[in-house]
Each structure stands twice: as C-alpha cells, then as structure tokens.
C-alpha cells in the first residue's frame with residue numbers, strides 16, 4: 265500500500281517531537297542512565313502517595329508509592345507498553361489480523377492508546393481528510409463522527425444502509441461514477457476513505473453481516489480506499505460467535521479500527537485504541553505528541569493492572585456479564601415498544617449496542633416533537649435529525665438508549681411517548 269497518498273498535508277508535515285523521543289529513550293534505558301534531559305517534574309513534589317482501587321469482585325488494584333510516582337508522571341505517546349502489548353495480544357486473539365505478520369512498510373498491525381475512541385476518530389479523520397475530499401459513510405451515523413468530519417470541509421457521500429448495515433450494491437453504484445484506474449492518480453477525486461460502525465450502530469442499532477463486510481472490502485481493494493471501522497459496540501454483540509471484523513479480513517493493510525473501553529470498563533476513564541497499519545498509526549502518534557502528549561498514565565495503569573490480573577479469559581468473562589445486562593435492557597425496551605408503540609411506530613430489534621432506532625408513523629420530523637412536546641411530557645429521546653449529514657432535513661426517527669434507565673422507567677417513558685405521538689397525529 266502507498267500510504268502517503270492518503271495523508272493530508274498537515275499530517276505529512278508532522279515530525280517526531282525531540283522531547284518525546286528523549287522521554288521514550290530514557291524509559292527504554294537502564295536505571296544506571298543519568299538523564300538531565302527531560303523537563304519532567306519531580307514526582308517527589310506530588311501530593312499523592314498511594315491508592316487502592318476496590319474492585320466489585322473483591323480484588324484490588326494497588327498503587328503503591330513507586331507505582332503512584334509512575335502513574336503521576338508523563339509516559340509514552342503511543343500508550344504505556346504493558347497496555348499496548350496486552351491489547352495487541354487481544355486483537356490477535358479476536359481478529360487474527362493478516363497484517364500482524366507483515367513488515368512495517370507493508371502495513372504491519374500497530375496499535376496506540378487514545379483518550380477514548382473519540383480522540384482516535386478525530387485524529388484519524390484529521391490525518392486522512394482534506395477539504396474537498398469525497399468521504400464515504402452510511403448515515404444516519406454517530407453525531408460525534410459528524411462533528412469530527414464536517415469541519416474538515418470534505419464532501420460526505422451518504423451510502424444507503426438498512427438494519428444489516430451498509431448496502432454493498434448501493435456502494436458499488438456510487439463508486440461506478442469513477443474509474444478505479446484513476447484512484448492513484450494525483451488529484452484524483454476517487455474517495456480514499458470509508459467510515460462505518462459495523463456493530464450495534466449508533467443510532468440505528470444496525471450490525472453488518474460478514475458477507476456485506478467482505479463485499480465492501482472487495483470494493484475498497486478495487487478503488488483503493490481505506491476503511492475506518494469504528495467499533496465501540498463490538499463487545500456488546502448479543503449473539504456469538506461475534507461477527508468477523510474488517511480487521512480480520514484486512515489482507516492489504518487498509519483497515520483502521522477504533523476500539524473503546526467506554527461501554528465495557530468505564531466511559532469516564534477515556535481509554536480507546538486505534539489499530540491499523542504501522543505507517544498510519546505512527547503518524548497518529550505524532551499528532552498525539554503535539555496535542556495531548558499521551559492518555560492519562562494513571563488511568564492507563566489502573567486499567568492495565570486490572571487486565572493483568574484478569575487476563576484475556578477474565579476480561580471476556582466480564583464482557584459476558586455486560587452483554588447479559590444489555591440484552592435484558594434491550595428485551596425490556598422491545599417489550600415496552602410492543603406494548604405502547606406498535607400502532608404508532610416501527611423498529612428493528614438490535615443485535616448489538618445500546619440503541620433502538622424508532623420510526624414514528626405519520627410524523628414527518630421529530631425535532632419539534634422531541635425538543636418541545638416530549639419535555640412537557642417529561643420524556644427525552646434524541647431526534648433523528650442530529651445523526652444526519654444535513655441535520656436540518658426532516659427525519660421521522662428518534663433514538664432511544666436502553667443503557668441507563670430501568671425497565672420500569674423505559675416502560676413509563678414509552679407510555680408517555682405513545683401519548684405524545686397520538687396527540688401529535
């Protein structure tokens with residue numbers, strides 16, 4: 265793969281930070297090294313001494329004095345080594361990426377830690393998308409993605425999708441306006457980036473089938489574009505085996521995958537990962553060096569210590585309990601929807617994630633209904649327009665999250681929504 269053709273001028277201009285190089289050199293050196301180089305503060309001046317994090321299963325995550333000093337200090341921009349290596353091993357076990365065995369220049373699988381997958385997404389788009397570029401994505405989509413992409417001045421091309429995700433034949437029809445042979449010509453307008461949320465899509469709850477992913481990947485090969493696989497709900501799939509990922513079929517090194525611990529360990533700790541070809545991930549790390557420097561060392565160490573104790577088996581066992589919780593929540597929402605909404609709305613049962621995408625019958629646009637009338641009835645959902653490329657366009661959908669409210673609250677909420685819709689009709 266010729267990765268340089270995908271990079272923006274800004275990304276191409278990034279250079280390693282000399283200070284960060286010194287920090288990482290020092291961290292790799294023996295304790296006998298005396299460094300007068302780094303401008304790091306002396307942790308003996310920090311007021312924090314130690315900490316013990318009590319886990320619900322009775323275990324503890326301990327920050328003794330030495331660990332606390334490390335936790336409170338700067339660390340490497342790609343993530344602390346033990347977390348990076350733990351996650352790389354998990355990716356190998358879950359996805360068996362063909363790129364794991366490749367040489368760096370051929371797109372060897374690399375991984376870095378980001379402050380939530382939101383940081384990863386934002387930096388990936390800023391690395392790849394220049395003003396005027398054609399970017400492929402299936403909308404409605406996560407509003408945080410639109411917030412990251414739209415300011416870049418690109419031309420977002422909406423690829424139609426349904427409850428099984430992006431529709432490959434629709435993508436093929438869109439791409440037919442270009443000649444694949446032109447893809448690598450300088451100044452070519454052939455799209456270089458496709459973004460999708462393959463599992464438990466936000467807001468639609470849609471999950472792509474393996475067959476559709478394979479067809480999309482083949483189109484990516486034919487037109488030589490990269491695939492951004494934004495997959496924070498991968499671990500919230502209600503059925504096993506979990507769907508094969510784009511990363512698992514990436515024989516070319518053209519998939520950039522963002523993962524998140526937000527839906528399974530903690531959203532406030534802000535731990536995400538970008539997994540992709542080394543030439544691209546290394547470029548992202550240069551951006552991290554110049555922006556946040558790194559994700560909080562303390563939170564990385566807290567999570568990393570837990571994962572060391574749990575191991576992969578313990579981690580996956582925890583995921584099973586999280587999936588059971590959300591399955592019960594989903595089922596509660598579906599039964600309440602059947603009870604209160606079946607005459608006034610329609611929906612598909614999500615196979616993953618935490619959202620139900622509900623189309624209100626006879627309502628052209630839900631914006632006013634939700635932002636004004638629903639609040640009077642004391643029920644809040646997200647009007648579907650916010651997930652559209654052009655949010656001002658009418659949208660008959662609402663997004664309902666089944667993550668936080670109890671089944672009883674969900675039932676009452678849908679009862680109120682039902683009254684609201686019937687009054688509006």
Ligand SMILES: Cc1ncc(COP(=O)(O)O)c(CNc2cc3ccccc3n(O)c2=O)c1O
Nearest residue numbers: 380381382383406461466494496524526531536
């Ligand atoms: C598809 C997709 N990709 C990336 C992210 C970012 O997750 P991160 O790993 O935590 O950075 C998300 C998070 N989605 C949401 C977050 C959120 C936060 C506060 C309040 C509301 C929120 N709502 O509604 C959301 O959908 C997502 O759905």
